Amino acid sequence: MVRNCSACGTQRASVKRPKTGAAVCKECFYQQFETEIHDTITSHSLFNRGDRVAIGASGGKDSTVLAYVLSLLNKRHDYGLDLFLLSVDEGITGYRDDSLEAVHKNKVEYDLPLLVVDYRTLYGWTMDEIVSVIGKKSNCTFCGVFRRQALDRGAVQLKADKVATGHNADDMAETVLLNFLRGDFPRLSRCVDAVTGRDSALPRVKPFKYTYEKEIVMYAYFKKLHYFATECIYSPNAYRGYARQFLKDLEAVRPSAILDVIRSAEQLTFPPPGSKDTAMPVQKTCERCGYITSQRLCKACVLTDSLNNGTAADVNRKSRPGRVKNQSEAQVGHAVKAKE
Numbered sequence: 064m065v066r067n068c069s070a071c072g073t074q075r076a077s078v079k080r081p082k083t084g085a086a087v088c089k090e091c092f093y094q095q096f097e098t099e100i101h102d103t104i105t106s107h108s109l110f111n112r113g114d115r116v117a118i119g120a121s122g123g124k125d126s127t128v129l130a131y132v133l134s135l136l137n138k139r140h141d142y143g144l145d146l147f148l149l150s151v152d153e154g155i156t157g158y159r160d161d162s163l164e165a166v167h168k169n170k171v172e173y174d175l176p177l178l179v180v181d182y183r184t185l186y187g188w189t190m191d192e193i194v195s196v197i198g199k200k201s202n203c204t205f206c207g208v209f210r211r212q213a214l215d216r217g218a219v220q221l222k223a224d225k226v227a228t229g230h231n232a233d234d235m236a237e238t239v240l241l242n243f244l245r246g247d248f249p250r251l252s253r254c255v256d257a258v259t260g261r262d263s264a265l266p267r268v269k270p271f272k273y274t275y276e277k278e279i280v281m282y283a284y285f286k287k288l289h290y291f292a293t294e295c296i297y298s299p300n301a302y303r304g305y306a307r308q309f310l311k312d313l314e315a316v317r318p319s320a321i322l323d324v325i326r327s328a329e330q331l332t333f334p335p336p337g338s339k340d341t342a343m344p345v346q347k348t349c350e351r352c353g354y355i356t357s358q359r360l361c362k363a364c365v366l367t368d369s370l371n372n373g374t375a376a377d378v379n380r381k382s383r384p385g386r387v388k389n390q391s392e393a394q395v396g397h398a399v400k401a402k403e
């Protein structure tokens with residue numbers, strides 16, 4: 064039976080929205096999708112007029128749609144933002160080199176300036192080289208720490224006020240589950256923030272906080288956006304994989320499950336009311352590179368040292384659970400938990 068769009072009532076419905084189950088026409092899907100992102104941006108005050116915003120552009124679906132939609136909304140609602148694409152080349156042959164080609168296309172199509180920073184220049188090591196030394200098991204630790212800092216360093220080069228990333232609602236809900244399963248309560252409430260480091264020099268914003276991955280894929284498909292659709296070849300993050308599959312199973316039964324998980328975490332406060340455990344680590348700067356850290360050396364310098372002095376494989380072995388960690392190892396173990 065042919066149904067009319069539940070929003071405009073005139074066009075034929077051609078899309079069933081994964082988030083709401085509503086049957087809508089393509090135009091109304093675009094409108095609703097874009098409006099929901101605009102609402103997230105305004106309700107969480109993600110940007111200020113005149114902000115220079117570095118969009119973390121990996122060439123994947125999320126950041127490609129983010130670059131497209133932010134350009135569109137910036138014009139439509141006159142946000143007054145200066146947008147830039149910022150890519151980190153981790154040095155993964157057959158993965159990042161291909162996805163960066165998509166970013167180069169986006170740069171032209173969306174008419175946005177692009178800066179590419181790379182691990183080789185920043186740290187002296189590519190991920191291909193790191194994996195050849197430490198294997199695939201814990202390489203995400205190195206990549207996560209290096210990427211976070213590389214994005215910050217690139218953003219500083221761009222004189223950016225903010226970094227926007229394509230983390231979507233599925234990513235957020237997965238991270239909530241993982242923090243819950245690890246008993247990481249301090250992170251449990253913070254991991255759903257649409258803005259992190261609001262008072263820092265370089266806040267990070269997540270305009271897709273409430274945007275479902277399936278809708279991002281649909282939007283990219285209908286709009287024929289150019290993106291690179293392959294998983295990282297070095298990404299065996301099995302534990303996150305379980306959380307992802309669990310959420311997908313829940314979503315299949317009840318589509319609101321993803322949003323419900325996020326909303327639950329939003330209600331949590333840490334430390335719990337009445338708790339005396341409120342001490343936050345004191346922020347300093349790394350003695351070697353000047354990057355922010357609560358230790359003498361930042362995590363990236365600790366990891367780079369371990370690669371240079373041949374102890375990188377030990378760092379991974381030692382940071383397994385059940386063993387008392389020294390300060391450097393504790394920093395590294397801590398870093399594994401961040402999906403950024």
Ligand SMILES: Nc1ncnc2c1ncn2[C@@H]1O[C@H](COP(=O)(O)OP(=O)(O)OP(=O)(O)O)[C@@H](O)[C@H]1O
Nearest residue numbers: 119120121123124125126127149150151228229230
């Ligand atoms: N190499 C990179 N260069 C720049 N930004 C990146 C890079 N990798 C990740 N990001 C940013 O972090 C976000 C989340 O990254 P993640 O690795 O989870 O990829 P993802 O969920 O597959 O996203 P995407 O589809 O954009 O690749 C991305 O949307 C992007 O904004």
